[in-house]
Amino acid sequence: MCGIVGLYLKNPALRPHLGRLFSPMMDEMTERGPDSAGFAVYREQPGREQAKVTVCSIAPGYDWSGLAGEASRELGCEAAAEPASNHAVLCASVDAGRLRDWVEAGHPELSVTSSGTSLEIYKDVGLPADVLDRFGVAQMAGSHMIGHTRMATESAVTTEGAHPFNTGDDLCLVHNGSLSNHHRLRDWLRDRHGVRFQTENDTEVAAGYLTWRIGEGASIAEALEAGIRDLDGFYTFAVGTRDGFSVLRDPIACKPAVMAENDDWVAMASEFRALACLPDVEAASVWEPEPGKVYSWGGSA
């Protein structure tokens, strides 16, 4: 079991309230996943087309401003770090891939949870309510968020094993279910296509698969369509891109999902009770996504 939630705001006027709308959705999914929780938030900073890399330090009291200073010196650019609990968002005026490579090469004590220009990913072990508090989610603004509450089945309960997973710029994936061909697929993606993985987690393989497909020129919807054939197992996926949001259930559809949409927002969750807190949800269109059908919203969908 696990719980997943996603909220994509169609009405820009709601963006300052994204975190406040999202927090109770994720909290409601605690019974489906009390081990650990994580979420992705997409927030563009107008006029700041900077690279953003979210990094996590297991050891407390990390010197984040020191890290930013070092990045600035070594990469020859402006850089700043915004700490949030045991994570920080490192922003720099370079390519996101270069910034990620720099952190991974020089700072093995840190783990990179996301890279891109809009995406930030935060995750930690513990009850969802505690994780939401720790990162101040209720105060967050942005365009869309995706979250996951985890009851681990395929790998250990660790910060790294928590969802969402990000393998390519601004792409993230959360997953309820389990994949059965992830070992071979991971090897194939790593050895033949140079996709990098940080964990033994099955979901990270699905994220890496989508990154590879998109790198080959597919849209997120096309990449998911291809995934129906190539990913074997049980899954409901929620996927975020810089300006889009997608949902897919496997054709057997054992794993639950409910969607709701009105003029202001579109939301998905493992169960309706996680959507019950959204404004005007009783008047929204509410439906169960069909098996093997890709649902997408937003620009690059």
Next chain:
Amino acid sequence: MTPETIDLDAAGVRALNRRLQGRDGPVAGGRFLVTNAKGRHALAVGLTESMDVRIRGHVGYYCAGMNREADVTVEGNAGTGVAENLMSGTVRVTGDTSQSAGASGRGGLLVIEGSASARCGITMKGIDIVVGGSIGHMSAFMAQAGRLVVCGDAGAYLGDSIYEAEIFVRGGVESLGADCVEKDMDERAADELQALLERAGVAADASGFRRYGSARQLYNFRVDNAAAY
């Protein structure tokens, strides 16, 4: 008679079920209005007496499961396993239902005014299920007894490994499961179907439906297949 209102935000699920199961006082013949369902699970389950229960809003998993005698209406959608193992009485859902609606039901009537997703009527054992819309894949899997009536379309593998349940579909069937075949709509079946549609409050003519059931080829081991074991 004004219904007794139970607000789930204030009372909670356990108090609701305790009340409806008659553990806080007599309930027979009573009318109840349940508000603020908000997708909560296991609402109005294990009822054993005749009563009328209306639930406002979408409900979560296993609503109205295991009930006898009671009439329960959900004004909204229902999650997984609505009316699971229903014994008697009725359950009506005005919206759609998730998977496994009416699973293993032994009696009574489940009416889904919208559509049902996968595995509707899975292993049903005597319940009647009437669906105003369509149903998803693997519906009526291993269905033993009772009737599944679908005014729209049926998804893939309908009635796989079916025993003696009857299935009626007005629209298309994506595919039939193992040992499920179309059967003649004889006069008895048509009359019984028409009566069931009327009981469900669905305005439809039995003559527009096709009937499906078991070919009974899986009932006994066939020695021709011995090599497969």
